[in-house]
């Protein structure tokens with residue numbers, strides 16, 4: 088038995104926003120098995136009334152793109168991708184660089200309180216290796232494209248890799264395979280249909296970029312006489328357990344489609360703003376009953392992997408774009424980063440501090456200046472907290488960071504990064 092009793096915890100209930108002071112949490116084999124139990128345990132830890140919140144969920148990223156952080160800034164999406172990022176990816180992306188880039192990302196995400204991330208990239212087996220080494224939970228999807236790009240190996244290879252990942256990681260605690268067609272503008276009808284069939288057959292979630300730029304919206308309308316959302320519906324993509332990233336351009340009918348098929352939207356506000364792609368109508372989606380989560384996108388378009396920052400920016404963006412400060416509130420953002428993030432990726436075993444869920448949580452320092460005086464802890468977390476407020480990070484009942492000390496080999500990550508820099512960015 089691997090048991091742990093957490094004492095004197097102030098648990099934040101993300102459904103109500105209330106704090107349950109003076110609580111205890113009993114963890115057995117990585118799972119929360121009791122809250123406020125009257126039971127002793129040989130292994131105990133006292134949290135001194137600090138706040139326990141669910142681990143944050145980054146529902147859309149390309150982790151290894153840390154290697155391209157600040158490589159091509161201040162450009163619009165298509166120019167950024169086709170003229171800068173894809174040609175460089177063609178030179179640098181291989182299993183080893185994906186592993187090292189993902190280690191950097193996991194180091195950064197752990198420090199920023201992210202306990203689960205969804206990844207769409209290449210050589211995802213090496214993304215899983217890095218995530219397991221740091222101890223983060225990950226959903227891994229081999230990105231598949233059919234248009235010839237300088238870096239992608241082509242759709243046959245992408246489909247084969249997807250099948251191999253499903254075979255290898257089905258049943259794993261930390262790693263979950265997903266199916267990941269890149270976008271409606273880079274995948275053929277046949278490819279989208281085939282990947283959808285794999286996702287349905289294997290009961291794996293399907294993740295895709297959708298309606299990210301105005302250009303995508305108008306190009307697909309011109310070519311298919313449908314919006315990107317309507318086009319995916321027609322192809323049957325939403326018959327799978329689908330969640331889509333960005334989703335900035337939507338008609339009212341598109342919103343009804345997303346709602347009817349239970350397709351969640353992963354809002355990536357900082358990446359959308361930096362690439363000047365557009366603003367996702369988050370408030371309207373939520374009011375229409377669509378589930379919305381948060382993602383950072385890759386570090387090359389953000390340029391950090393910080394969901395605390397996305398919560399803050401997401402709310403401010405909705406307030407200014409609707410000219411209504413009441414449009415969404417702090418608890419909405421916290422739910423997008425936790426319980427609704429979990430729902431978006433079809434994982435009902437994470438996202439809140441409840442019996443039966445994995446013990447994925449953060450300990451937040453209530454005496455950090457950004458959390459004082461503490462009138463409203465949810466507001467403090469969303470509008471003022473920084474990663475400096477995070478004392479400890481626990482995933483699957485295992486400390487990844489304990490009292491500010493990383494439990495993984497960060498010197499190794501820095502050494503490997505320096506070698507990659509020398510070799511690929513001379």
Ligand SMILES: CSC[C@H]1O[C@@H](n2cnc3c(O)ncnc32)[C@H](O)[C@@H]1O
Pocket residue numbers: 149168172173176207208209229230231232238269270296299358384385388
């Ligand atoms: C096949 S998945 C990896 C692929 O996606 C590219 N990418 C990174 N960010 C974005 C974005 O915001 N929209 C579309 N594609 C993106 C990345 O460079 C990889 O080539």
Ligand SMILES: [Zn+2]
Pocket residue numbers: 147148149296332384385
């Ligand atoms: Zn993306």
